[in-house]
Amino acid sequence: MLALLGAGSLLLPACTGPAGSPPPQEAILTLEVVGSGKVTAGSRECQGGSTCTWTFPKGTSLSLDPLPEAGFFFAGWQGACSGFAECRLTLEENLSAKATFSPITGDFQLGQVSSPVVVPAGGQVELALALELTGDLSAPPGAYRVDLTGRLVGTGVDQVRYRFLPERSQADRLVLELTGPDPAEVWTLFSAPARVSVRLGHLERTEDFHLAVAPCLAGCGR
Structure with a gap:
């Protein structure tokens, strides 16, 4: 925009301030x-x-x-x-x-889990869960939700931690990694009931078994 300053004056650009704020x-x-x-x-x-x-x-x-x-x-x-x-x-x-x-075009059942599942203190084991598929059910392993509960399961120093491993699983087999408790907290074999739950959409299946922790006998730094 140009501003008129008076007779005989030059037309100069009006002062409009900054060219506008940048958009958010x-x-x-x-x-x-x-x-x-x-x-x-x-x-x-x-x-x-x-x-x-x-x-x-x-x-x-x-x-x-x-x-x-x-x-x-x-x-x-x-x-x-x-x-x-x-x-x-x-x-x-x-x-x-x-x-x-x-x-979901079919159904599934969980195979029986052999008891007890023994996890050494300071060590790791894999728990394989067999899936018995019926109908035309087909789902990638990662689509399942797997939970493990029980007295010995948790994040305490004397408990077993777990995580689901879709990359180690297959269409008819799901794999959990179980990590044993602190070796300093386990001095004898101990067993307690546990339950694994597997869900796919609205379908949920559970299996009960016994989970045990065993003392580390060598190489644990005790």
Whole structure:
């Protein structure tokens, strides 16, 4: 814009200050949901069969939680998210992710777990859970949720810790890694009831067995 300063004066640019404030620093998350289920992020949700575009301030951290409808299971993430669990993102730039829900087309049962399962103090063992599949059920190992409970299971120095190993599992066999307690806390063999629970969508199966911890006899630093 030009300003008139008076007769015989030159036309000079008017003083308008800075050229305008920069736009807010924002990042866009594009979320595609395939199949029957939804993905939630706080109070927001994106339903199956749709693509949602959400705008956030840059640097926003959020958790995307996949929730299948009855008769479906969460079949995994693609894009900015990966795996089969809740996805945590920090939006420093525009990102896109895809969540897929697949139908449950059969059933499964757990094979019997031989008792006791003995875990040495200071050591590790693998517990393999046999899956007896019926119908046309087909799901990647990571789609299952596996929990182990019992008196001896926990994070205490005298308890057994566990983690599910999808990368070591197969379509008909799920593998848990069991880590024994602190050798200084175990002086004799001890056994207690335990339960393993396996879920796929709305299906859940459990198996009871005895879990035991054994003292370390050599090389434990005691």
